[in-house]
Amino acid sequence: DQQVKQNSPSLSVQEGRISILNCDYTNSMFDYFLWYKKYPAEGPTFLISISSIKDKNEDGRFTVFLNKSAKHLSLHIVPSQPGDSAVYFCAASARRGAQKLVFGQGTRLTINP
């Protein structure tokens, strides 16, 4: 039972354009969501998070949007840079501070020059 789904295994975007990565979840108990970025042979790196009491959170070039009614969140990267090429994981938890995260399968983002 995949509670967190990233339906696009891969995404290719032109440098300088917007990258939009999507994530859907099924468990209505989830109320905290995170995005991680992973390069090969490295552990995931935390990017940005959002609580269910918000619908948007920004950090520099990264913005996460949360639509609770649709159980959907998205990560926007603007502008996209070659160094953004990596696998991006969406993760969810039932409460902030809980250490058990449920991850999506990941989306491989490739930024083309």
Add this chain to the structure above:
Amino acid sequence: KAGVTQTPRYLIKTRGQQVTLSCSPISGHRSVSWYQQTPGQGLQFLFEYFSETQRNKGNFPGRFSGRQFSNSRSEMNVSTLELGDSALYLCASSDRGDYGYTFGSGTRLTVV
């Protein structure tokens, strides 16, 4: 400050053997979590330790176990290895209040 350190980086074991992986968290972090990453299942939560106590456990068989020491270092053990245990095992640490907890680079375990 130093990041999360996992040893060894790579390991090859034979079916039926047992293996112990080690994780040293960021200094001051008392919470350590373990995850298994495989191509088919993605990243899956194994367990979490806080102040030497297991606080949470994922849906893995009893062959997977762990412990945490008083200095917050953690080990995980897998007994009676199966081919399907081949995976990247990731450790993450946090100070419990910080949600964006930090992952190590992982231990790549191959069971042959």
